[in-house]
Amino acid sequence: MQEALPPHLWNSTEYAKTENDDPSLALRECLDKHGAFAKQEDCLEFNDYCHLRSISVRQALRKLEADKEKIDQQRVEALEKGDSKLYTQIFLESNKIFANVITSVVLEACRHLEFNEEVFGNSHKFYMGKAEFEQKIE
Numbered sequence: 001m002q003e004a005l006p007p008h009l010w011n012s013t014e015y016a017k018t019e020n021d022d023p024s025l026a027l028r029e030c031l032d033k034h035g036a037f038a039k040q041e042d043c044l045e046f047n048d049y050c051h052l053r054s055i056s057v058r059q060a061l062r063k064l065e066a067d068k069e070k071i072d073q074q075r076v077e078a079l080e081k082g083d084s085k086l087y088t089q090i091f092l093e094s095n096k097i098f099a100n101v102i103t104s105v106v107l108e109a110c111r112h113l114e115f116n117e118e119v120f121g122n123s124h125k126f127y128m129g130k131a132e133f134e135q136k137i138e
Contacts, residue, residue: 023063023105024108026059027105027108027112030055030058031055034055037052037113042118043123044123046127046133046136050137052106052109052113056102060102060104060105063101064097064098068094071094071097074090075091
């Protein structure tokens with residue numbers, strides 16, 4: 001059975017009160033709080049992959065907060081105008097922005113942990129390609 005994720009990995013109200021306001025600094029603090037990330041060859045252990053992924057996604061979402069409000073407003077305006085083409089364009093652009101931010105946060109985490117980003121990529125491919133792991137992640 002997978003261990004419960006500690007509050008610094010998800011949007012815990014209590015943890016959010018003490019979390020660093022700067023998502024980059026909070027990322028490093030969370031990674032340091034976790035301790036060593038175990039690897040086997042070029043792949044993270046499953047729980048460590050889950051922790052790194054959770055920490056990265058949380059801080060990426062925090063980095064996107066200001067952009068998200070703006071994008072949400074643009075989507076609402078497009079819907080109110082009945083402009084489905086504009087709405088779709090905004091939706092696709094927001095997905096691209098999120099992908100870029102999550103990538104930059106994962107790269108930042110890998111640099112902080114002093115391992116090659118391929119380790120995260122290999123772990124992602126390995127665990128997301130197997131149903132027994134995908135179910136635990138979701």
